[in-house]
Amino acid sequence: MLGGIPTAEHVSRGDLLLGQRSGEIGMLHSWELVTAVDGPGTRMTTFLAGCPLRCLYCHNPDTMSARRGVPVLAGDLLDRIRRYRSVFTATGGGITLSGGEALAQPAFTRRILRGAKELGIHTALDTSGFLGANCDDAMLADVDLVLLDVKAGDEPTYHRVTGRRLAPTLAFGRRASGAGVEVWVRFVLVPGLTDSAATIEAVAQYAASLATVTRVEVLPFHQLGRDKWTELGLEYSLTDTEPPTAEECAHARAIFAAYGLTVY
Numbered sequence: 161m162l163g164g165i166p167t168a169e170h171v172s173r174g175d176l177l178l179g180q181r182s183g184e185i186g187m188l189h190s191w192e193l194v195t196a197v198d199g200p201g202t203r204m205t206t207f208l209a210g211c212p213l214r215c216l217y218c219h220n221p222d223t224m225s226a227r228r229g230v231p232v233l234a235g236d237l238l239d240r241i242r243r244y245r246s247v248f249t250a251t252g253g254g255i256t257l258s259g260g261e262a263l264a265q266p267a268f269t270r271r272i273l274r275g276a277k278e279l280g281i282h283t284a285l286d287t288s289g290f291l292g293a294n295c296d297d298a299m300l301a302d303v304d305l306v307l308l309d310v311k312a313g314d315e316p317t318y319h320r321v322t323g324r325r326l327a328p329t330l331a332f333g334r335r336a337s338g339a340g341v342e343v344w345v346r347f348v349l350v351p352g353l354t355d356s357a358a359t360i361e362a363v364a365q366y367a368a369s370l371a372t373v374t375r376v377e378v379l380p381f382h383q384l385g386r387d388k389w390t391e392l393g394l395e396y397s398l399t400d401t402e403p404p405t406a407e408e409c410a411h412a413r414a415i416f417a418a419y420g421l422t423v424y
């Protein structure tokens with residue numbers, strides 16, 4: 161069981177691979193019910209295992225590898241989602257697929273999004289956008305809200321933070337916006353890493369260029385994930401980095417606000 165959802169650990173390796181390919185089986189890290197985060201209302205946020213990025217500040221490094229996930233049938237996850245339908249209706253909430261990176265398991269993500277829409281449930285996709293090419297137009301049509309994590313606004317900083325390229329993120333945000341999908345941009349403020357005015361300004365310019373961005377969230381860096389890096393035997397490079405001060409957060413938010421964006 162994964163928090164009350166049956167797991168499919170009994171299936172053979174061959175069936176697991178077939179199930180993953182078809183989307184009948186997904187590798188999950190965990191799930192939780194949350195309110196006022198990860199989208200509007202009360203949400204069932206599901207963390208899928210596996211992520212192509214290596215963010216220096218990742219507070220869930222145990223979700224980076226798909227091997228650390230547990231197999232769950234899409235039908236079993238949808239059964240659980242169905243049980244909360246009245247809660248979602250009452251609160252204006254829904255489901256959020258997060259990770260790790262939900263688009264690293266596109267077949268499974270597609271099934272869950274489709275299943276949720278068939279139940280009339282609001283869907284949010286929390287993604288870095290790096291694998292945006294895995295989200296075809298049909299899948300995008302089942303997404304009501306994209307939570308787009310833009311980790312920096314310029315390629316050198318983005319690469320330093322994530323080890324990957326920024327361009328796919330920007331392209332996915334433009335596609336989502338072009339398709340009329342609401343977008344919330346999320347930006348983690350890390351002193352000494354993402355806090356230069358130029359970096360923040362570039363994210364703000366980009367967010368302001370997307371017609372469907374209704375909200376920007378500036379998330380202060382914190383050290384809550386540090387011990388997990390150590391436990392996993394991974395090298396954590398931000399040991400000496402302090403969380404941003406309230407003034408630094410306010411300064412970053414003011415840059416976004418200057419572009420006419422609604423900032424939290």
Ligand code: SF4
Pocket residue numbers: 211212213214215217218219220221223224259260261288
């Ligand atoms: S995209 Fe998210 S899950 Fe992936 S490494 Fe970055 S912070 Fe961690």
